[in-house]
Amino acid sequence: MKLTPTVPTGCNGIGNQPPRATGFQSAWSLVLLTIFFATGCGATPPAWFRPNMVKATKEKLSAQREQQVATIMLAMFGTPDDPVALPETGLDEAKLRLAAGPVRSNIVGRKNGLYREHCAHCHGITGDALGPTAAFLNPYPRDYRPGVFKFKSTERADKPTHSDLVRLLKNGAPGTSMPSFALLSETQIEALVEYVKYLSIRGETEFNLMGAFFELEGEEDELPLGRDFLVGEMLTPVTEKWAAAAGARIPVPEMPADLDLVASVAKGRALFYGDKANCVKCHGPTALGDGQANDFDDWNKPIVEWKKEIAGEKDSKFLARAHRVLDGDALKPRTIQPRNLRLGIYRGGRRPLDLYYRIHAGVNGAPMPAAKGTIPPEDIWDIVNYVRSLPYELDGELGADRPMVARDRF
Numbered sequence: 001m002k003l004t005p006t007v008p009t010g011c012n013g014i015g016n017q018p019p020r021a022t023g024f025q026s027a028w029s030l031v032l033l034t035i036f037f038a039t040g041c042g043a044t045p046p047a048w049f050r051p052n053m054v055k056a057t058k059e060k061l062s063a064q065r066e067q068q069v070a071t072i073m074l075a076m077f078g079t080p081d082d083p084v085a086l087p088e089t090g091l092d093e094a095k096l097r098l099a100a101g102p103v104r105s106n107i108v109g110r111k112n113g114l115y116r117e118h119c120a121h122c123h124g125i126t127g128d129a130l131g132p133t134a135a136f137l138n139p140y141p142r143d144y145r146p147g148v149f150k151f152k153s154t155e156r157a158d159k160p161t162h163s164d165l166v167r168l169l170k171n172g173a174p175g176t177s178m179p180s181f182a183l184l185s186e187t188q189i190e191a192l193v194e195y196v197k198y199l200s201i202r203g204e205t206e207f208n209l210m211g212a213f214f215e216l217e218g219e220e221d222e223l224p225l226g227r228d229f230l231v232g233e234m235l236t237p238v239t240e241k242w243a244a245a246a247g248a249r250i251p252v253p254e255m256p257a258d259l260d261l262v263a264s265v266a267k268g269r270a271l272f273y274g275d276k277a278n279c280v281k282c283h284g285p286t287a288l289g290d291g292q293a294n295d296f297d298d299w300n301k302p303i304v305e306w307k308k309e310i311a312g313e314k315d316s317k318f319l320a321r322a323h324r325v326l327d328g329d330a331l332k333p334r335t336i337q338p339r340n341l342r343l344g345i346y347r348g349g350r351r352p353l354d355l356y357y358r359i360h361a362g363v364n365g366a367p368m369p370a371a372k373g374t375i376p377p378e379d380i381w382d383i384v385n386y387v388r389s390l391p392y393e394l395d396g397e398l399g400a401d402r403p404m405v406a407r408d409r410f
């Protein structure tokens with residue numbers, strides 16, 4: 001049986017190409033899939049999830065398989081206007097509906113389309129960080145599809161907890177263009193958090209599925225595209241990680257009530273400049289963040305590499321596709337600077353606890369390493385105390401062994 005959504009031609013949202021029809025064999029997905037598309041160019045063309053072209057093109061997924069992935073994704077997750085949450089995702093479809101679709105309101109005091117109203121111009125409809133504003137920002141907005149989050153209370157590789165995301169939306173990421181949404185209601189924030197999870201789960205499932213296709217030997221080989229495979233092997237490993245986040249909180253020892261702050265700051269400083277923690281390596285001898293340059297976030301590294309690789313590429317068809325992606329579907333990678341610690345502005349929050357989490361687990365996706373395993377948990381508090389004192393530390397105050405910090409540098 002053929003899956004043949006009727007799509008309007010020539011009037012799609014920019015870059016959000018609809019998947020074309022393919023012979024997708026799985027009956028269960030057809031039950032889920034009821035699509036009504038108006039034909040012709042109406043005022044608002046339906047929105048589509050843009051396929052992950054960087055992954056698809058870099059690893060050379062054929063156009064036919066790319067369509068297969070898009071069709072399966074459509075069946076499993078619906079469209080930006082009409083999201084589907086399979087029970088295995090653990091997502092609340094009612095919350096998703098509040099966040100999804102175009103901005104509209106048919107009940108007084110209630111508005112739908114929150115994601116498109118507040119987030120899509122930066123994070124993109126697909127959560128691919130390719131919204132129209134994105135290219136102007138530094139750092140770029142986050143691409144949710146790799147499922148990597150930086151500012152959270154869980155161990156480095158774990159997902160953020162629900163309350164981490166709520167907190168992020170309320171506070172924003174200070175020092176970046178990610179704004180605070182503290183003025184939205186709890187219900188609206190809940191809906192947006194659910195929608196971020198949905199886009200991220202969708203994005204990682206798409207990664208997995210493309211990965212499975214890459215592993216096939218020949219063009220004729222097929223994947224077992226039934227429910228067991230798609231849900232059991234592609235989706236569940238992702239949703240399990242989200243479900244585990246609540247139990248993966250970093251254990252934090254109490255800061256001793258009778259702590260000698262001066263001694264703690266001095267100890268923290270020794271660790272900061274010492275070989276074990278070696279914060280100085282990246283944050284620099286002045287802690288202005290000038291110790292290390294030219295490193296990238298994890299998701300930018302493949303693009304940097306890919307740019308080098310295609311210099312030697314012979315296949316002209318592939319080259320044309322790669323350039324189309326690199327010039328249109330991927331933003332020019334920017335280096336990630338170690339933070340200037342003299343400013344007292346922290347993207348992940350400025351509570352001592354936030355700094356504890358950041359130093360214990362490092363920053364997932366970024367070069368900032370975890371102190372966990374190298375520095376005993378109690379000593380991390382000393383580093384936190386030293387970091388918190390840095391904006392107030394006077395020139396050379398704490399010792400002559402370090403170059404003077406010129407005031408006009410910060």
Ligand code: HEC
Nearest residue numbers: 118119122139140141142149150151173176177178192347
């Ligand atoms: C003006 C642009 C802009 C808007 C609007 C915006 N963001 Fe962001 N967002 C960013 C930037 C930039 C970052 C990356 C910050 C960083 O990497 O340090 C980010 C990061 C994030 C992250 C990742 C945080 C982490 O821990 O790694 C999430 C989640 C997020 N935004 C959700 C949202 C949601 C939901 C909305 C809408 C309610 C939204 N953002 C609106 C710019 C924006």
Ligand code: HEC
Nearest residue numbers: 277278279282337338339346347348349358363366367368
């Ligand atoms: C390998 C390089 C590297 C080392 C070593 C390093 N950092 Fe970082 N650090 C970074 C980078 C890069 C960032 C920016 C991360 C981001 O925004 O994604 C950062 C960010 C931070 C932040 C800001 C967190 C926020 O919420 O904005 C703090 C605080 C910090 N580092 C403290 C430390 C301390 C303390 C040490 C030593 C225990 C350390 N760093 C070691 C590279 C490093």
